[in-house]
Amino acid sequence: MSKKVDFNKSIQGLSLADLQARLEEDKLRLKKLEFAHAISPLENPMSIRSLRKDIARVQTAVKQKQAEA
Incomplete structure (x- = not known):
């Protein structure tokens, strides 16, 4: 459960552009995995x-x- 809370706290401070960039990176990592x-x-x-x-x-x-926004 703490991973979820830590993850949510880490993404709350990001801007919309940063979130979208992270989303694309994670999708690429998922495809590779x-x-x-x-x-x-x-x-x-x-x-x-x-x-x-x-x-x-x-x-x-x-x-x-x-x-x-």
Whole structure:
């Protein structure tokens, strides 16, 4: 649970442009992880799930910032 709280605190201070850049980076990392997992199983396949959740949290923060503006 603390990872979620720490992650939310770290993205709250970012601007909209920074959030969108982070979103694109995370999506690219997810594609690479999924590709690597398709070739040979990852040591920790749960990392894919946690990255997907992080992407969803960033997307939520982006939508909140857009609603404020």
